Amino acid sequence: MSKHKPNERARPTMADVARELGVAKITVSRALSEQSTVKESTRALIRETAERMGYRLNVSARNLRQQRTRTIAVVIEMAPSHDRLMSEPYPLSLLGGIMQELTAAGQNMVLTTIDLFAAHPPSTDGVILLGQGVHDDAAAMIEATGLPYVVWGAAHGPPERIVVGSDNRDGGRLAADYLLGKQRTKLLFLGETQHGEVDDRLGGFEAALTGTGAAIVDRVACAFTVAAGREAVSKLLERGRGFDGIFAASDAIAMGAIEAVEAQGLSVPGDVSVVGFDDSPGASLFSPRLTSVRQDWATGGALLAQKVLDLVSGKRVESRAMPVELVARES
Known part of the structure; x- marks a missing residue:
């Protein structure tokens, strides 16, 4: 009969490391991924703490993610409700542009919500996030996955984040x-x-x-x-x-x-x-x-798809703020 090592079933998570140090989970993720956005002294402290706690990066899962699936996840930050339907007007107006661009590139699209993505992440090459969430919480959660991603929204996060949105x-x-x-x-x-x-x-x-x-x-x-x-x-x-x-x-x-x-x-x-x-x-x-x-929803959708595919391919990508116009009617 095989014997489990002590605490094997309760292996520390990234959230446990973050809680131990009193920092954000996204900071731990960036530090363990050796991102330069976290200063070296902080990266060293996080690495030491993770090692001491017995935290181990799931390398096999990360390697699996790095294999091309030819699939992009489109994650909707909002939750549908009886008074805010998914079809009117956001975000479905963006989806036509996204779908057209991904289809032309021979890519599949998986449509899901932020809660479902967090609970049951699909196998995907990259992520398009529609809506950053309150205080950028949804964008931070997607970033923590380590997948290439772009966001429909405003440029309020870290400078390296790729954002497509309106001015x-x-x-x-x-x-x-x-x-x-x-x-x-x-x-x-x-x-x-x-x-x-x-x-x-x-x-x-x-x-x-x-x-x-x-x-x-x-x-x-x-x-x-x-x-x-x-x-x-x-x-x-x-x-x-x-x-x-x-x-x-x-x-x-x-x-x-x-x-x-x-x-x-x-x-x-x-x-x-x-x-x-x-x-x-x-x-x-x-x-x-x-x-x-x-807002130019169709162009925005196409840009989101183009930019995430470029990120997946390792190309240099920049954020884009699209022009808006006022349509004067009766009100």
């Missing part, structure tokens, strides 16, 4: 310029700035208002849903807060905001002008038709 700061500026052109001076911002893209949208919006006489009178963090936008604006109006312009971090939030404004007997755009972000398929169908900052 969100310029989108914020365009929204401000539009509302200023409508003579709006008491402005409301709706969106969760713990997401890097939303933080950039607010940053561009604020910068464009400097010295104009207009001001942001309220900032409300809310999820990317119609319900969240409706609830946020309803509460402000019930408390008597006044505003004449709204910049929402997504079209869904903007639509909910409009519903709340009109439920109080006010009109859009008569009393309040509203700008969304995404130019989702529903923006032109909503009543009033929604003014929105347009």
Whole structure:
């Protein structure tokens, strides 16, 4: 009968090493992979601690990952819910561009969520992550796998991370310029700035208002849903807060905001002008038709696929921020 070594079934993990030293798991991963982003003294300490604890890198698993599978995982950071469907408008609008590019390159695509990827990682050559997560947590988790990866989002992480996204700061500026052109001076911002893209949208919006006489009178963090936008604006109006312009971090939030404004007997755009972000398929169908900052989803998807395939091939790759444009409608 074979005998197991003591503690063989409870072999220390990378998370255990991180906990022992009080550092992030991603720092341990980078140190054990000899990445220069971690200074040598820290790498040495982590290596020594890992050895002392009996942690061993799973070399066979890493080698298996390094064999080409001709498969790319597309990982969605968001979780579907009854009020935020996967089909409207993000991230499915990106998938057409990704799929077309991968198919042309003879690559398979595995579509999954961040939770499923963490629990049951597929065998894949690289990863496309759609959405960085709050405080970049999803991107950090993908980075810890050691696989080549690219992210749809904002360049808020380490400089070596490859990010494809829109020029969100310029989108914020365009929204401000539009509302200023409508003579709006008491402005409301709706969106969760713990997401890097939303933080950039607010940053561009604020910068464009400097010295104009207009001001942001309220900032409300809310999820990317119609319900969240409706609830946020309803509460402000019930408390008597006044505003004449709204910049929402997504079209869904903007639509909910409009519903709340009109439920109080006010009109859009008569009393309040509203700008969304995404130019989702529903923006032109909503009543009033929604003014929105347009992102080029199809090109973004193609770029994500091209860049991850270049990384897998060992080529030099750079991040890309794509231009945006404001589509003026009725709101």
